[in-house]
Amino acid sequence: MTVEAMVPRMTEICGPGGVxxxxxxxxxxxxxxxxxxxxxxxLVVLPETAEQVAAVVTECARAGVPxxxxxxxxxxxxxxxxxxxxxxxxxxxxxxxIAIDPVSQRAIVEPxxxxxxxxxxxRPYGYFYAxxxxxxxxxxxxxxxxxxxxxxxxxxNGFTVHHVTGLQxxxxxxxxxxxxxxxxxxxxxxxxxAFTGSEGTLGIVTKIVVKLTRIPQVITTLLAGFHSTGAGxxxxxxxxxxxxLPAAIEMMDALAIEAAEAAVACNYPAGAGAxxxxxxxxxxxxxxxxxxxVRALCQEAGATEIxxxxxxAERAAIxxxxxxxxxxxxxxxxxxxxxxxxxxxxALGEVLDKIAALSSESGIRVANVxxxxxxxxxxxVLYDDAVPGEEEAAEKLSGAILDLxxxxxxxxxxxxxxxxxxxxxxxxxxxxEDLDTMQLLRCAFDPAGLCNPGKIxxxxxxxxxxxxxxxDVHPAVKAGLAEQF
Amino acid sequence: xxxxxxxGALAKACRTVRPAGPRDAVAGVVPNWVAAPSGxxxxxxxxxxxxxxxxxxxxxxxxxxxxxxxxxxxxxxxxDTGRLNQIVEHxxxxxxxxxxxxxxxxxxxxxxxxxxxxxxxxxxxxxPSGPNGTAAGxxxxxxxxxxxxxxxxxxxxxxxxxxAGSPTIGGMLATGTAGPRRLRYGTPxxxxxxxxxxxxxxxxxxxxxxxxxxxxxxxxxxxxxxxYGTLGLITEAVFRLHPVPAAVVFVTAGYADTAAASxxxxxxxxxxxxxxxxxxxxxxxxxxxxxxxxxxxDPAGVAERAALLxxxxxxxxxxxxxxxxxxxxxxxARLVTGPHxxxxxxxxxxxxxxxxxxxVLAAIDTAGxxxxxxxxxxxxxxxxxxxxxxxxxxxxxxxxxxxxxxRDGLDRASLDRALPDRGAGxxxxxxxxxxxxxxxxxxxxxxxVRGTVDMWGPVPSLSLxxxxxxxxxxxxxxxxxxxxxxx
Numbered sequence: 001m002t003v004e005a006m007v008p009r010m011t012e013i014c015g016p017g018g019v020x021x022x023x024x025x026x027x028x029x030x031x032x033x034x035x036x037x038x039x040x041x042x043l044v045v046l047p048e049t050a051e052q053v054a055a056v057v058t059e060c061a062r063a064g065v066p067x068x069x070x071x072x073x074x075x076x077x078x079x080x081x082x083x084x085x086x087x088x089x090x091x092x093x094x095x096x097x098i099a100i101d102p103v104s105q106r107a108i109v110e111p112x113x114x115x116x117x118x119x120x121x122x123r124p125y126g127y128f129y130a131x132x133x134x135x136x137x138x139x140x141x142x143x144x145x146x147x148x149x150x151x152x153x154x155x156x157n158g159f160t161v162h163h164v165t166g167l168q169x170x171x172x173x174x175x176x177x178x179x180x181x182x183x184x185x186x187x188x189x190x191x192x193x194a195f196t197g198s199e200g201t202l203g204i205v206t207k208i209v210v211k212l213t214r215i216p217q218v219i220t221t222l223l224a225g226f227h228s229t230g231a232g233x234x235x236x237x238x239x240x241x242x243x244x245l246p247a248a249i250e251m252m253d254a255l256a257i258e259a260a261e262a263a264v265a266c267n268y269p270a271g272a273g274a275x276x277x278x279x280x281x282x283x284x285x286x287x288x289x290x291x292x293x294v295r296a297l298c299q300e301a302g303a304t305e306i307x308x309x310x311x312x313a314e315r316a317a318i319x320x321x322x323x324x325x326x327x328x329x330x331x332x333x334x335x336x337x338x339x340x341x342x343x344x345x346x347a348l349g350e351v352l353d354k355i356a357a358l359s360s361e362s363g364i365r366v367a368n369v370x371x372x373x374x375x376x377x378x379x380x381v382l383y384d385d386a387v388p389g390e391e392e393a394a395e396k397l398s399g400a401i402l403d404l405x406x407x408x409x410x411x412x413x414x415x416x417x418x419x420x421x422x423x424x425x426x427x428x429x430x431x432x433e434d435l436d437t438m439q440l441l442r443c444a445f446d447p448a449g450l451c452n453p454g455k456i457x458x459x460x461x462x463x464x465x466x467x468x469x470x471x472d473v474h475p476a477v478k479a480g481l482a483e484q485f
Numbered sequence: 486x487x488x489x490x491x492x493g494a495l496a497k498a499c500r501t502v503r504p505a506g507p508r509d510a511v512a513g514v515v516p517n518w519v520a521a522p523s524g525x526x527x528x529x530x531x532x533x534x535x536x537x538x539x540x541x542x543x544x545x546x547x548x549x550x551x552x553x554x555x556x557x558x559x560x561x562x563x564x565d566t567g568r569l570n571q572i573v574e575h576x577x578x579x580x581x582x583x584x585x586x587x588x589x590x591x592x593x594x595x596x597x598x599x600x601x602x603x604x605x606x607x608x609x610x611x612x613p614s615g616p617n618g619t620a621a622g623x624x625x626x627x628x629x630x631x632x633x634x635x636x637x638x639x640x641x642x643x644x645x646x647x648x649a650g651s652p653t654i655g656g657m658l659a660t661g662t663a664g665p666r667r668l669r670y671g672t673p674x675x676x677x678x679x680x681x682x683x684x685x686x687x688x689x690x691x692x693x694x695x696x697x698x699x700x701x702x703x704x705x706x707x708x709x710x711x712x713y714g715t716l717g718l719i720t721e722a723v724f725r726l727h728p729v730p731a732a733v734v735f736v737t738a739g740y741a742d743t744a745a746a747s748x749x750x751x752x753x754x755x756x757x758x759x760x761x762x763x764x765x766x767x768x769x770x771x772x773x774x775x776x777x778x779x780x781x782x783d784p785a786g787v788a789e790r791a792a793l794l795x796x797x798x799x800x801x802x803x804x805x806x807x808x809x810x811x812x813x814x815x816x817x818a819r820l821v822t823g824p825h826x827x828x829x830x831x832x833x834x835x836x837x838x839x840x841x842x843x844x845v846l847a848a849i850d851t852a853g854x855x856x857x858x859x860x861x862x863x864x865x866x867x868x869x870x871x872x873x874x875x876x877x878x879x880x881x882x883x884x885x886x887x888x889x890x891x892r893d894g895l896d897r898a899s900l901d902r903a904l905p906d907r908g909a910g911x912x913x914x915x916x917x918x919x920x921x922x923x924x925x926x927x928x929x930x931x932x933x934v935r936g937t938v939d940m941w942g943p944v945p946s947l948s949l950x951x952x953x954x955x956x957x958x959x960x961x962x963x964x965x966x967x968x969x970x971x972x
Contacts, residue, residue: 438692
């Protein structure tokens with residue numbers, strides 16, 4: 001069945017306002033936050049209930065049509081990149097906060113609810129939702145589940161996977177089912193944990209039970225200026241070495257500071273080669289002690305200036321520079337690539353030196369903004385898209401940074417996901433057996449390979465294939481989703 | 486193939502193989518052989534050989550929880566991880582450690598403590614835990630330690646190097662066990678950041694890595710955590726670590742009934758005093774109900790918070806820098822050898838949404854009365870986990886009645902409780918939440934009880950779990966029948 005032929009049935013399921021088939025309108029869905037990858041979907045549906053999602057997926061499964069789920073479309077790895085021959089299922093109309101249970105420290109939400117809305121709803125009870133990706137104002141919890149989103153504060157509080165205890169999902173066969181029971185200790189395999197971070201390849205989440213975290217007694221944010229990222233890195237190591245676990249430790253280098261100043265006049269220490277933002281939260285006495293210790297350690301590491309803020313407005317002023325950094329880089333460069341790699345924290349200094357060397361060799365500027373506490377680098381590779389060859393050079397440099405991360409025992413992605421963007425790097429990090437074993441999970445959930453195909457894995461595994469003579473063409477090959485090799 | 490060819494094939498795959506004895510029985514099923522691979526390569530050869538000869542395999546660490554789960558449908562070969570006992574890399578500056586599966590918690594704690602760090606999983610009380618034992622909230626009772634040592638001895642026997650009695654990393658991970666501090670630090674699945682496994686027919690696979698923040702590929706560590714060996718053998722794992730706190734304080738209080746104790750639990754968990762654990766203990770139906778709260782942090786800070794917490798908990802509280810004797814007491818590794826007498830007790834793990842605590846405690850009482858039993862109850866009340874313990878000499882039919890009635894009561898207690906709406910004053914019936922919001926799993930039981938109960942009870946999304954099992958272990962060679970839903 002062609003996708004066009006599905007329109008009447010999809011309209012029956014989602015209503016006339018819930019189906020988009022006009023080519024011009026379809027184009028608005030052609031990319032997520034990674035705008036370098038584009039593909040307009042054949043059809044977009046905007047279901048409002050879990051049952052509608054199940055009905056849509058059932059139709060796709062029956063017709064052998066691939067489908068891709070999308071939340072707010074803020075992902076940075078092309079995880080929600082549509083299929084030109086498939087249906088894009090947008091969950092942004094499913095935005096009810098169904099229940100807040102403060103005593104159980106749980107909330108039940110629909111996938112289109114924004115990350116920040118959960119915290120806003122929980123605040124009157126003294127709770128918040130801990131994972132805080134920088135897009136939290138707009139990004140959806142469903143997308144967070146797909147990507148196992150982190151954020152600046154996951155150093156202490158963990159990622160989405162540590163805060164999800166139950167998922168209602170539509171399986172790739174169209175069945176509506178619950179994974180987990182919300183307790184976090186349901187009997188059987190931890191399918192909630194396995195599903196979280198699977199980038200939309202195992203099914204579509206339609207309800208989420210999240211953990212709520214008690215709002216800390218006090219929060220103090222420190223800003224420290226250093227001559228160099230090396231000195232800043234020394235301070236980070238000293239803080240961790242002292243047994244202090246801050247809520248967040250963020251670093252920006254001179255170029256990132258320059259961009260932030262240009263954009264939001266954040267008034268960071270003048271002439272600093274690096275700034276550290278260290279946030280400490282918890283009971284008052286403990287935070288007081290830790291703040292004193294962090295101040296001393298920063299001074300020892302050569303801090304040129306240290307500021308501290310307790311009240312929300314002053315803390316927000318410190319964070320303004322950091323939070324604006326990605327967008328601010330647009331002020332000093334016409335185009336840039338946001339990279340996302342991870343190295344062991346102790347290798348930060350060495351890797352930053354190597355990135356600087358790569359940058360000067362290639363003449364491509366790199367601004368560094370990173371979650372220093374957990375070694376998650378976000379190098380911003382700046383280039384001029386009007387200059388022929390610069391984009392390619394920037395991409396090459398960006399790839400070389402990932403190679404550095406792998407060489408130092410790190411990862412090709414800390415929080416943005418593999419998606420369409422980094423599937424080609426997966427074999428550098430994992431063996432064929434590793435990737436094959438991961439895809440067994442895919443085969444258990446989606447043997448037909450229709451659910452967000454082409455993401456994460458460079459080569460799809462043909463499910464159910466056993467060694468020996470081939471008996472028939474695999475359905476995925478028949479559907480053009482995989483190549484026999 | 487003949488049986489006689491198997492020992493030869495095993496010996497070829499692994500240098501340390503011996504015939505099994507009665508002491509190697511897994512929940513009553515006696516295997517034929519025990520092999521102790523020296524590394525992932527030997528483990529891979531063993532699983533290849535097991536697949537070739539259709540041998541059912543049960544992985545074993547130090548054996549402290551080998552009795553957990555249903556009896557295997559068959560068990561030909563035990564793979565003992567005792568020789569996988571290397572701490573491969575402790576990157577103190579990165580707060581991560583890479584260990585082989587047979588490393589014991591005690592062995593690891595000793596090494597980590599030298600850097601002021603810990604793997605934040607509570608070893609069962611009384612077991613050797615290393616120098617940071619007190620900070621880890623462990624009651625170092627010599628008597629309990631001796632009993633645990635005896636249990637470890639029963640499990641040993643291969644050329645294993647596992648310290649007797651202390652659970653292994655692989656065992657903790659495979660059974661998904663955690664103690665009181667699960668409230669703050671979670672369970673093994675929350676702390677594992679990388680894993681190496683061997684699955685039939687000998688395929689070695691890893692996922693994750695040695696950095697805490699990493700979303701490259703599926704997270705197989707989550708899938709293998711708590712999988713009871715049914716998806717393959719875990720040979721190595723990487724964990725995130727935490728600093729050992731400068732000071733700890735245990736604040737305890739006693740209550741006349743479960744309603745008052747439940748209120749105290751909710752009040753303690755709802756403070757901003759950062760409790761790391763909120764535990765409850767009730768030795769019997771008519772006894773005092775005890776509540777204990779663990780605080781960690783700056784010495785002056787915890788003292789200050791302990792004082793505030795004592796106000797929250799009401800009259801008759803006490804504060805101490807050591808755990809009360811009942812702290813974490815129901816973690817079954819200790820009970821297997823038992824303070825409840827020589828017979829193996831029946832231990833259930835009950836999971837629920839924390840707000841259902843009063844209803845869950847009432848359901849335990851009702852089920853106990855209906856069955857004519859008086860279970861001891863202990864556990865992490867604020868984290869929604871309780872253990873109910875039946876004496877080893879409890880009548881098997883009564884134990885079965887207890888389990889059945891408890892499961893019915895839990896369903897009512899958890900589902901009848903309306904989930905509060907988002908503050909609008911209305912209450913939703915909860916029909917939009919998970920269809921089940923509580924479970925009772927029989928972790929271990931005497932043979933006579935095992936025969937009369939469904940140890941795992943109902944399991945959500947079992948068909949997906951079966952699909953996962955059949956992808957990873959299509960021949961059902963790995964611990965067949967031990968897990969939920971007969972997997």
